Each structure stands twice: as C-alpha cells, then as structure tokens.
Amino acid sequence: MxxxxxxxxxxxxxxxxxxxxxxxxxxxxxxxxxxxxxxxxxxxxxxxxxxxxxxxxxxxxxxxxxxxADPSLKEVTDLIEVLRALEMLSGRLACIHATPQEIASIRAIHERMVALYDQVDSLDMFEIDMNFHLSIARASHNTALAETHAAYLARLWRARYLSASQKRSRERVLRQHGTIVAGLEARDPEMAVGEIENHLEHLLINIADLFAARDAERAAEAASERGAIDGDPQTA
Amino acid sequence: MxxxxxxxxxxxxxxxxxxxxxxxxxxxxxxxxxxxxxxxxxxxxxxxxxxxxxxxxxxxxxxxxxxxADPSLKEVTDLIEVLRALEMLSGRLACIHATPQEIASIRAIHERMVALYDQVDSLDMFEIDMNFHLSIARASHNTALAETHAAYLARLWRARYLSASQKRSRERVLRQHGTIVAGLEARDPEMAVGEIENHLEHLLINIADLFAARDAERAAEAASERGAIDGDPQTA
DNA sequence: TCAATAGATTTGGTATACCAAAATTCGCAA
DNA sequence: TTGCGAATTTTGGTATACCAAATCTATTGA
Structure with missing residues (x-):
C-alpha cells in the first residue's frame, strides 16, 4: 500500500x-x-x-x-456491473493459473476473516475483505486485470465500506467467500465464478437499499430545514 | 478527441x-x-x-x-483478455439499452467501413474500426464501462493497428462486424456477444503471429550483427 | 429594492528556480 | 590496459513566482 x-x-x-x-x-x-x-x-x-x-x-x-466526487446510484451501479465482469474473469483465470500457494493464501485470508467474525470493527473487517478480492485478482496472473480490478475496488471504496458496515450481511458474505475458495481449490470455474456473480449481485442490491435510505434521510432533512426557515412555503 | x-x-x-x-x-x-x-x-x-x-x-x-513502453506478448495478451470481457459486457448491455438511433449510427459506421474496403489506407480504416468498437461501448449506457473500454483500446492502439494493417484479415473483420450489428439490431445478445468473442479471439491469434514474426526478425538481426563484429563467438 | 457591472480577489495553469538523487565522465592506481 | 572512485553533469522532484480566467463584492443607477 x-x-x-x-x-x-x-x-x-x-x-x-x-x-x-x-x-x-x-x-x-x-x-x-x-x-x-x-x-x-x-x-x-x-x-x-x-x-x-x-x-x-x-x-x-x-x-x-x-x-x-458524489456518485449517483446509477454511477455506482455501473461501476459494480463492470467490477462483476472483472471479478468473474479473475475467478475463471485464477482457477486455471493460480498456484497452490496462492490458493492457500486466499484460504488463509478467508479463515482469518471467519475467525474475526464479530470481533473486530467494520473498518478492519473491510480491509481483510478488500485483500481477499485483490488476492483473487492477482492469482489470475493477468497484470492488466489485477490493476484495473484494483482501480475499481478503490473507486468503490466508500460504497463497499458502507455495505460492509451492515453487520446483518456478514454471515452471507462469509458463506459466499467460503464457496469461492472451495471453487478455486477444486479448480472448478463453475462454482467459483457462479458464486462471485452471486456475491456481487447481493452487493448491488445492498447498495441500492443504502442509497434509497440515504435519499429518504436527505429528503426528510431538507423538508425539516425548509420548515425551520419559513412555514410551509407554497412555491419553491 | x-x-x-x-x-x-x-x-x-x-x-x-x-x-x-x-x-x-x-x-x-x-x-x-x-x-x-x-x-x-x-x-x-x-x-x-x-x-x-x-x-x-x-x-x-x-x-x-x-x-x-515496449509490452511483451504476454502483456498484450493479458490486455486483450480483459478487453474481450469488456466488449462482451458492452455488447450484452448494448442489446438491452442502446437506442434505435445509436444502433443505426453503429450500422452507418459499419457500412462506411464496407464501402471504403480496400479504398483507403490502413490508418484511416483503423480509425473507423476504432470508432465502431467505441460506439458499441457507449451504447451500453454504462459510463464507467465506456471509459475503461476506451482506455484499453488506447493501450492496445499499436498492437491493433499492426493487426489491422494485415489486409488479408479485412474481409473476416467486416463479416464479423456485420454479424455484431445484426445481433444488436435483433437485440439478440447471443449473436452479438458470441461474435464479439470470436472477433477478439482472432485478434489474439493475429497478434501472437505478429509477435512471433517480429521476434524472429529481431533474432536474425541480432545474429547478423554479432557476426559482423566478431566471427561466431563461442561464449555469450 | 434589485439588477447590472466594474473592480478586487481568489484560484487554477504555466514557467522557472532550486535541490537532491542518478548517471556519466574522467582520472588515478593497480 | 583495466577497474574503481570521485567530481561533474544530467535529470526528476519540489517550491515558488507570475499570469489569466473565474468568482466574489461592492457600488451605482433604475
């Protein structure tokens, strides 16, 4: 770093x-x-x-x-759509090219994440999660892919961080990570890639919810502020 | 531009x-x-x-x-591998989101390319080809995808240019472009994406050939140069 | 009271000066 | 002649000065 x-x-x-x-x-x-x-x-x-x-x-x-930057939901959604394609390609290539050491290291990251489940705060957990996905991309042995993938993760930092902070989804995330690692170990692209797609599908839904919640909050805030300045103005 | x-x-x-x-x-x-x-x-x-x-x-x-930069074959191959994933995603999304006007414009570019077949030099032809692929990415209505795709095309400029200069492959390229446009018009992802994949598969092969030819040329050059300096040295 | 505009100020864009790390050159000694 | 090393030069990194465009402000006139 x-x-x-x-x-x-x-x-x-x-x-x-x-x-x-x-x-x-x-x-x-x-x-x-x-x-x-x-x-x-x-x-x-x-x-x-x-x-x-x-x-x-x-x-x-x-x-x-x-x-x-203050990306709209559409922009974030677009980024995730590309990220999904990149991670699916990473998974497919990693099944072919990853060394046993690399796969072992990915599993180690996963195990650490499981061990720390509900013991550390969101930020630490998130750092590990980040590492998990970066390691898979690197294991594709495709430098360009790893770089572009890292750029997308960086760009989605905030959105992913907010999503990861929702503790209720942690269990699902860990289960999906487990399946992905199993797919890599079995050199089974179907399993790994399928679960990666699934994983990002949930991220997409999660983030759409977060935006909806945020927008609702902002709207309420703006309304109460307007009310504080002048009582229920008819015109904008 | x-x-x-x-x-x-x-x-x-x-x-x-x-x-x-x-x-x-x-x-x-x-x-x-x-x-x-x-x-x-x-x-x-x-x-x-x-x-x-x-x-x-x-x-x-x-x-x-x-x-x-002087990219190796592996590096260029890696780039094309990612480009393939990006263009396949572009094709799939374009089938869903492209406006009729956009598809018409893509067809227009294709028709112009057909009309100019063996009339213009490689550079002009290549500019049009570039535009064809960029237009499809833009028609995905995914800004991030279009930007990343454009970056990859820029990065592969030289390799793609060399490949496009091989006149013998022009006919195949035009045929494939025709199928891609037809796929978009029919809103048929199978057709469009399949042919895009096929298209880039050929680019991959083409470029591997070009590198092999270049390496052979360089080796011969180096050998003759060595010979000119001193006669058949035993040790490096 | 409000709008328009001219002047002042802020701010990004560019040029340049200075510094420290590399690279190169030249000389000295083996 | 060759290998090592110090001095010089070259070159990227940083700070700063200057300019022009954009923004803000205050004044003036309707």
Missing part, C-alpha cells in the same frame, strides 16, 4: 479524509489551502489530486477547483 | 510520435528536452507524461526518466 513518493502519500492522506467524511462529497479541493495544510507545495498536491481523479474520488473541472 | 487543455494536447502529440514510431519503444522521455522541443515548460509536459502513463504507453520509474 505504501508507495513512498510524496504525491502518493498526499493522495493516501486525502483519500482517508474523503472516505472518512472529513472532506464531504461535493466539497471543493483548493490546491493552495490543502497544500499548506499538509505543509507541501502545490506541485505534489496537484499530482495527488490527479491520482484521486483517476480513481474517481475527485472530479476535475477545467480552470475550476476539483470537487470531491 | 480534442480536449483543448495544454497537457492533453501535448499528450496527443507524444502519443502520435510514439505510435508512429518516432519515439521508439524503450526510449527515455526526458522532460526538459521534450518540453523545449514543443516550446512548453516542464509542468504541462510532466502532466502529459502522466496521462500517457495512465494509458500504458509510457512507464514511470521513480527518480528516473520515463520510458516508452
């Missing part, structure tokens, strides 16, 4: 701030302010912002301040 | 130079030299190089000059 180049470090810091909500979606990222905040000059800060733009976490606008 | 930002323009220029062979694979891209060459400062040149690095056309090395 740790590239030691300065722009990469700055990008890591900003990414944390964005995902932790310290930088709200839609907020402007001013180069000078953020640079002096971290005690660096604008040059590496600019580069860091480009890195995050590539990951889809910020949006660049020509001659304007970059904004923290 | 034309973003008017300076770094983008520089990147376009460098891309042309790389793909035309003016900048050889493996060559170093020195910031100062290339910048003064184009009459700009290092700042936008640096950004342009990062853009090309993202596309995979140049390789960044920390604290060293970036190099023009």
């Amino acid at each position: 740790a590239d030691h180049s300065l722009p990469q470090q700055i990008a890591d810091q900003l990414r944390r701030d964005i995902l932790r909500g310290k930088l709200a979606p839609g907020a402007a990222l001013k180069e000078r302010d953020n640079a002096s905040e971290l005690g660096v000059s604008r040059t590496p800060m600019r580069e860091a912002i480009r890195i995050l733009a590539r990951e889809g976490l910020v949006i660049l606008r020509p001659s304007r301040s970059p904004l923290v | 034309a973003d008017h930002s300076l770094p983008q323009q520089i990147a376009d220029q460098l891309r042309r130079d790389i793909l035309r062979g003016k900048l050889a694979p493996g060559a170093a891209l020195k910031e100062r030299d290339n910048a003064s060459e184009l009459g700009v400062s290092r700042t936008p040149m640096r950004e342009a190089i990062r853009i090309l690095a993202r596309e995979g056309l140049v390789i960044l090395r920390p604290s060293r000059s970036p190099l023009v």
Whole structure:
C-alpha cells in the first residue's frame, strides 16, 4: 500500500479524509489551502489530486477547483456491473493459473476473516475483505486485470465500506467467500465464478437499499430545514 | 478527441510520435528536452507524461526518466483478455439499452467501413474500426464501462493497428462486424456477444503471429550483427 | 429594492528556480 | 590496459513566482 513518493502519500492522506467524511462529497479541493495544510507545495498536491481523479474520488473541472466526487446510484451501479465482469474473469483465470500457494493464501485470508467474525470493527473487517478480492485478482496472473480490478475496488471504496458496515450481511458474505475458495481449490470455474456473480449481485442490491435510505434521510432533512426557515412555503 | 487543455494536447502529440514510431519503444522521455522541443515548460509536459502513463504507453520509474513502453506478448495478451470481457459486457448491455438511433449510427459506421474496403489506407480504416468498437461501448449506457473500454483500446492502439494493417484479415473483420450489428439490431445478445468473442479471439491469434514474426526478425538481426563484429563467438 | 457591472480577489495553469538523487565522465592506481 | 572512485553533469522532484480566467463584492443607477 505504501508507495513512498510524496504525491502518493498526499493522495493516501486525502483519500482517508474523503472516505472518512472529513472532506464531504461535493466539497471543493483548493490546491493552495490543502497544500499548506499538509505543509507541501502545490506541485505534489496537484499530482495527488490527479491520482484521486483517476480513481474517481475527485472530479476535475477545467480552470475550476476539483470537487470531491458524489456518485449517483446509477454511477455506482455501473461501476459494480463492470467490477462483476472483472471479478468473474479473475475467478475463471485464477482457477486455471493460480498456484497452490496462492490458493492457500486466499484460504488463509478467508479463515482469518471467519475467525474475526464479530470481533473486530467494520473498518478492519473491510480491509481483510478488500485483500481477499485483490488476492483473487492477482492469482489470475493477468497484470492488466489485477490493476484495473484494483482501480475499481478503490473507486468503490466508500460504497463497499458502507455495505460492509451492515453487520446483518456478514454471515452471507462469509458463506459466499467460503464457496469461492472451495471453487478455486477444486479448480472448478463453475462454482467459483457462479458464486462471485452471486456475491456481487447481493452487493448491488445492498447498495441500492443504502442509497434509497440515504435519499429518504436527505429528503426528510431538507423538508425539516425548509420548515425551520419559513412555514410551509407554497412555491419553491 | 480534442480536449483543448495544454497537457492533453501535448499528450496527443507524444502519443502520435510514439505510435508512429518516432519515439521508439524503450526510449527515455526526458522532460526538459521534450518540453523545449514543443516550446512548453516542464509542468504541462510532466502532466502529459502522466496521462500517457495512465494509458500504458509510457512507464514511470521513480527518480528516473520515463520510458516508452515496449509490452511483451504476454502483456498484450493479458490486455486483450480483459478487453474481450469488456466488449462482451458492452455488447450484452448494448442489446438491452442502446437506442434505435445509436444502433443505426453503429450500422452507418459499419457500412462506411464496407464501402471504403480496400479504398483507403490502413490508418484511416483503423480509425473507423476504432470508432465502431467505441460506439458499441457507449451504447451500453454504462459510463464507467465506456471509459475503461476506451482506455484499453488506447493501450492496445499499436498492437491493433499492426493487426489491422494485415489486409488479408479485412474481409473476416467486416463479416464479423456485420454479424455484431445484426445481433444488436435483433437485440439478440447471443449473436452479438458470441461474435464479439470470436472477433477478439482472432485478434489474439493475429497478434501472437505478429509477435512471433517480429521476434524472429529481431533474432536474425541480432545474429547478423554479432557476426559482423566478431566471427561466431563461442561464449555469450 | 434589485439588477447590472466594474473592480478586487481568489484560484487554477504555466514557467522557472532550486535541490537532491542518478548517471556519466574522467582520472588515478593497480 | 583495466577497474574503481570521485567530481561533474544530467535529470526528476519540489517550491515558488507570475499570469489569466473565474468568482466574489461592492457600488451605482433604475
């Protein structure tokens, strides 16, 4: 995770701030302010912002301040659709090309996740989950695939994190991971790929629910705010 | 194609130079030299190089000059494998989401390509071919998919260009494109996706042949060069 | 009271200066 | 002649200065 180049470090810091909500979606990222905040000059800060733009976490606008991305449900859904194709391909290739050591390592990650079930907080659990999927992609022995897959996971960080925080789905996730590992061990693409598809199908549903809940909350908030300012205005 | 930002323009220029062979694979891209060459400062040149690095056309090395990429057969094969998955997904989604206008426009591109068969040079033909595939990806109405697909096409530009230059495969390509368009018009994913898979399978084979031919050529070259320096050396 | 506009300010884009790490060159010694 | 090493040069990384476009503000006139 740790590239030691300065722009990469700055990008890591900003990414944390964005995902932790310290930088709200839609907020402007001013180069000078953020640079002096971290005690660096604008040059590496600019580069860091480009890195995050590539990951889809910020949006660049020509001659304007970059904004923290605030993806719509459609955009997130589109990303997951592509991620599903990438992970299914990963699974298929991993069944063919993964070494026994790699598969053992994937199982080890899975076992650790099972062992830590309801013992650690969402963030730690999520880091392990992330690793599980990255390892499968790497086991495909297709560098381009592993890179693109990692980029999509990064881009879906927030959405996946929110989804993983719903403790009620943890049991299902673990069961599905188990099936995927079994499929890899049996070198059975049908089993592995089928369960990967299933896994992401649930992610899709989960996230649609989260967006619906969030939108409802926002609507209620906006309504009560309007009410606080002036009583039930007829016109917008 | 034309973003008017300076770094983008520089990147376009460098891309042309790389793909035309003016900048050889493996060559170093020195910031100062290339910048003064184009009459700009290092700042936008640096950004342009990062853009090309993202596309995979140049390789960044920390604290060293970036190099023009020289992908191995394995790397190109890996890219095509992912491209195949992306295009198959595009085809499937396009069958569902493409508007009649979009499908008509894709057919128009195909018809133009048929009309210009053996009338224009490889480069023009290739531009049209590129457009055909990009249009299908856009017709999926999945922005992320279209972007990632475009990135892969850019990365495979050289390999695809070399493949398209082999006139003997043009007839097959046109036939396959025809089937793909028919599949879209019939909203028949089986037909469209199947033929897309077939299409890329042939690209894979084609490119493997090209690499084999190139390697043989290089080996012969190296051998004759060795012979010119000293007669049949026993040890390397 | 509101709208329009001109001036001031903020901000991204570009050029340039400076630094430290690589790479290269040249000289010295074996 | 060759191998090693120090000095020099080259080159990427960072900071900063400057510019132009975009935004904000305040003033003025209807």
